[in-house]
Amino acid sequence: MRAKTGAFILFILANTLSGLAYANADDTKWIAECMLDNKDEGQSTEVVKNYCECMNNQMDDNETRSITQWEKSHPKEEKECDAKAGWK
Numbered sequence: 001m002r003a004k005t006g007a008f009i010l011f012i013l014a015n016t017l018s019g020l021a022y023a024n025a026d027d028t029k030w031i032a033e034c035m036l037d038n039k040d041e042g043q044s045t046e047v048v049k050n051y052c053e054c055m056n057n058q059m060d061d062n063e064t065r066s067i068t069q070w071e072k073s074h075p076k077e078e079k080e081c082d083a084k085a086g087w088k
Helices: 002-018 025-037 045-058 067-071 075-085
Strands: none
Touching: 002 075, 025 045, 025 067, 045 067, 067 075
16 A cells, blocks of 8 residues: 555656646645645546646745645635636
C-alpha cells in the first residue's frame, strides 16, 4: 500500500509541476497538498488540479492557511472554482 501512495504522490507532483511553470515553489507546494486532500473526491486529476489552481489564485500571497483550510471560510470562491474546474 505504501508503494501505491508514494507513486500517487509522485504522479500528483509531476502533474502539478508540469502545469505550473508560472507558479512559484510555494504555490506548487500548496496546490500539490490540495490535490492530495481532494484525491478521494471522485473527480479526475485534471479537475482537481484546475480547482486547486483556481483556489490558490484566489488566495492572498501572504495567506498561511492551506487551500483546504482557506476554502472552508470562503464559500463564494469555492463555488466559483468548482464551476471553473468542472467539479461535479
